[in-house]
Amino acid sequence: MTHPGTTLEEKNGEPLEARLARLLDAHAAPLSRLFASYARSAADRQDLAQDVALALFTALPRFRGDCSERTFVFRVAHNRALAFLAKRGRPTEDVDDHEDRVVATSGKNPALAYERRHREARLLAAVRALPLSHRQVVTLLLEGLDHQEIADVLGLTVNHVAVRAHRARAALRVLLEEHEGST
Amino acid sequence: MTHESDPELAGWRAEWQTFGDPAALDALAERCTRDGRKLRRGLVYETLGAAFSTVVLTLLVVRTRGTPAVAAIAVALSIFNGVWLARYYGERWGLLAVEGASVDRYVELTRRRLRADDSLARFAWNAHLALFGVVIPGITWLLLSHAEQYRRAPWRAAVGLGVALMVHAVLFVWLRRKRRLAAAARERFEGLAARSSLE
Numbered sequence: 001m002t003h004p005g006t007t008l009e010e011k012n013g014e015p016l017e018a019r020l021a022r023l024l025d026a027h028a029a030p031l032s033r034l035f036a037s038y039a040r041s042a043a044d045r046q047d048l049a050q051d052v053a054l055a056l057f058t059a060l061p062r063f064r065g066d067c068s069e070r071t072f073v074f075r076v077a078h079n080r081a082l083a084f085l086a087k088r089g090r091p092t093e094d095v096d097d098h099e100d101r102v103v104a105t106s107g108k109n110p111a112l113a114y115e116r117r118h119r120e121a122r123l124l125a126a127v128r129a130l131p132l133s134h135r136q137v138v139t140l141l142l143e144g145l146d147h148q149e150i151a152d153v154l155g156l157t158v159n160h161v162a163v164r165a166h167r168a169r170a171a172l173r174v175l176l177e178e179h180e181g182s183t
Numbered sequence: 184m185t186h187e188s189d190p191e192l193a194g195w196r197a198e199w200q201t202f203g204d205p206a207a208l209d210a211l212a213e214r215c216t217r218d219g220r221k222l223r224r225g226l227v228y229e230t231l232g233a234a235f236s237t238v239v240l241t242l243l244v245v246r247t248r249g250t251p252a253v254a255a256i257a258v259a260l261s262i263f264n265g266v267w268l269a270r271y272y273g274e275r276w277g278l279l280a281v282e283g284a285s286v287d288r289y290v291e292l293t294r295r296r297l298r299a300d301d302s303l304a305r306f307a308w309n310a311h312l313a314l315f316g317v318v319i320p321g322i323t324w325l326l327l328s329h330a331e332q333y334r335r336a337p338w339r340a341a342v343g344l345g346v347a348l349m350v351h352a353v354l355f356v357w358l359r360r361k362r363r364l365a366a367a368a369r370e371r372f373e374g375l376a377a378r379s380s381l382e
Contacts, residue, residue, distance in 0.1 A: 033202045123198050141192065142199040169192070 020057050027073045030143050034074070037127050037139050038081040044088065052080045067152050074145070074153045078136060085132070126175035134168035141165055218293050222275065229271050233264040252325045259317050263310060270306060274299035297369040304365040308358050315351060322347060 024031070031052065035045040055076050063072055127138055140150045147161045154161070240257040247253045275296075322344055326333060333340040 029200070029202075033199065036202065123195065124202065127199075142196050144196060144200075172195070173191075 016057065016060055019060055020053065023056060023060075023069065023073060024053060027070065030070075031073070031077060033143070034077055034081065034139055036124060037135060038085060039088075040128065044084075048081060048084050051084055052077045055080045068149070070145070071149055071152045074140060074143070075155075078140075078153060082132075122176065126172055129175050130168060130171055133164060134171055137161060137164045138168045138172055141169075218296055222296060226271070226275065229268065233268050236264060237261055252321060252328070256318065256321050259314070259321075263314055267307070267310065271303060274303055293372060297365070297372055300365045301369055304358070304362040308362050311351075311354055311358050315355075318347065318351065 031049070032045075035048045035052075039045045039048045056073065059072075059076050067075075127135060127142070130138060136154055137150060140153060145153065147158050147165065150156075150165070151158045151161045156164070240260055244250075244254050244257050326340065326344065
């Protein structure tokens with residue numbers, strides 16, 4: 001059965017490179033957030049982006065529309081992110097460094113820019129601090145996927161996803177409260 | 184439980200999805216393209232403005248048969264025009280060839296352009312103050328040295344010197360506004376760039 005959300009299957013006539021470009025363009029923002037939750041430095045995010053693009057290029061010809069395009073992209077990206085983490089080990093840059101750099105380059109009013117980025121970065125910092133199994137579920141939840149879609153991406157049962165999501169959200173809540181308390 | 188009835192998750196999602204916001208990225212790309220067009224227009228206007236004022240100054244010198252005061256003011260203004268144009272082109276050098284470049288390249292170039300705009304606006308303001316310092320003594324000298332002539336025909340003083348002062352007053356207000364706008368534009372751009380990227 002072809003999933004109703006599938007668009008890749010309908011355009012099988014177009015070259016693979018064009019399909020890949022369209023896919024990356026359509027999911028650019030969610031992918032950039034996913035990369036940011038797994039890789040802290042810009043160089044690492046770029047490496048991960050290249051890994052994912054290559055993996056999508058390889059997997060595209062085998063994609064038969066048995067799930068939505070979004071699920072397919074996230075599944076490939078998450079698998080590559082896990083491999084990337086296993087390969088890289090420790091993160092290369094801390095969130096605080098990231099904020100400091102923003103302050104240094106934010107023009108005439110660094111205080112305002114800092115405050116804005118600080119608010120935005122708090123959630124990213126909390127997500128990055130979650131254990132991997134929780135982070136996987138949370139990033140997909142935050143992208144708007146429901147439990148069934150998350151189960152499809154991660155290869156888990158819906159019940160398992162529900163349990164992980166519950167625990168992950170509790171952990172995220174605690175981290176955000178700790179962050180609030182420390183500022 | 185639906186997500187609509189889960190305000191905590193909805194709030195997190197809204198916050199999360201501001202990262203790498205594609206709408207902000209589109210706005211950024213559009214802003215960069217618009218700035219490129221504005222830059223080209225600016226170069227044409229500045230060149231035409233300098234050419235026009237040089238022609239007017241030359242005509243003035245010819246009409247007054249090279250009166251020392253008029254010639255001195257004309258030379259001062261012409262030097263200013265030359266320095267201004269040289270600085271303008273110098274600041275803009277290498278910022279024009281951006282067609283077909285990536286958004287990252289646009290962002291980098293726009294950042295440099297805005298920095299150049301800011302620097303030019305400050306330079307123009309300081310140069311105007313310096314020019315004012317030359318023009319005021321020049322006008323005073325002109326008034327004193329031609330006092331008898333101006334007493335016989337006061338309208339000459341009112342029209343000639345009045346226009347010169349008015350031009351400077353308009354420039355004063357315009358340059359001050361331009362300086363403020365350049366600083367505000369830089370700040371807005373950095374905000375947009377920060378919203379559209381995780382950098």
